[in-house]
Amino acid sequence: MIPYDFEYYRPASVAEAIRLYGGLEKQGKSPVYYSGGTEIITLGRINLVKTGAVIDIKHIPECQVLGFEQNRLILGAGLSLTKLEEADPFPLLSKTAREVADRTSRNKITLGGNICGRIFYREAVLPFLLADSQVVLAGRDGIKRRSVHDVCNGNLRLDKGELLVQLLTERSYLELPHVSIKKRKQWETGYPLITVAALRKDDRIRVAFSGLCPFPFRSVELEEELNRRHVPLKTRVDQAVRRLPSPILNDIEGSAEYRIFVLRNLLEDVMEEMEGK
Structure with a gap:
């Protein structure tokens, strides 16, 4: 059990999630985005994470996308590692994700949760670094695309309240050796x-x-x-x-x-x- 109370919110859109974060931050709630929740629960139990509000992004459609648009693979940050492994649109990602924790945990751990987590391993980002992918971010200034290298190569560089929505990878990288x-x-x-x-x-x-x-x-x-x-x-x-x-x-x-x-x-x-x- 997490040894403190918190409020739970389930936005239906990216815009609603960003608005919620800003409002809750002003109230001093120290909100966090929640997708799989494994890290929040694990670190919350030992008081390394403490929040007054969680914002569940799993029901935001853009965060659940798994498919192609023209020659680009689009993966939502709310997809579980198990779902990515089973769908296997990016074999290197599937192989890397398959080694994260055990299957029960991977059923909950999400792509965005792994990449943006506090635990420093964050293996799921490695294939995207190799494929020069782009990330789709949402924040107070709206939606923007940035190189994965600018955001995730080394220490994570996200503005406060910024949400990782999707990762975009050119099809030509997906079947390389x-x-x-x-x-x-x-x-x-x-x-x-x-x-x-x-x-x-x-x-x-x-x-x-x-x-x-x-x-x-x-x-x-x-x-x-x-x-x-x-x-x-x-x-x-x-x-x-x-x-x-x-x-x-x-x-x-x-x-x-x-x-x-x-x-x-x-x-x-x-x-x-x-x-x-």
Whole structure:
């Protein structure tokens, strides 16, 4: 049970959700958007999240879209990871999402909830970083589209009260050669040590990471080192590791040194597999 009371709202439109947030914020309710609710419940139980109002976006039609418009895949932020896995419109996303928590949790965890969550893993964003996707955001200034890199590459950059509504991905990226590998310290559904997703486009390999730093990221500079095909692979990996952002996580799941050790082996495996496809 969450050890405090809160008000519950279920808007029927994006505009209503934004209006509710603004009004509740002025009342000092510290509102939060709610889609799957797993993080609110988990962190609320230990008082890491405290709110006077939740705004449930699951019933907003735009947040439940799953389909194509011309040559673009549109995914609503309110879609559960299980639904995305079963529909499988973006195989790399399906493979990455399949490794998040267990199936019971994935039935509730939503795409937007995972990407915008406080827990720093946020693996579901990795395929979108590799595919140069766009995000549709709603806020006090209306609806806008932005590059996923501007919003989700590294620390999350959303204005207060801004709502992630959809993610847009060009069809040409969806069936490209790809790989997603998640390494855990223990158990099949424990927190990840490192997740690496990779995609090959125009004979160049792109890589994105979760669990290595306190944010998911993709680094073009790191990719440049990995794609120097004339250089031995171990040397490329060594040079790529030098391009990592900081800080490297150092926690109960694994020390920074251990994470780097695991990363080196992962990058060698990923590059050997991707260069062979």
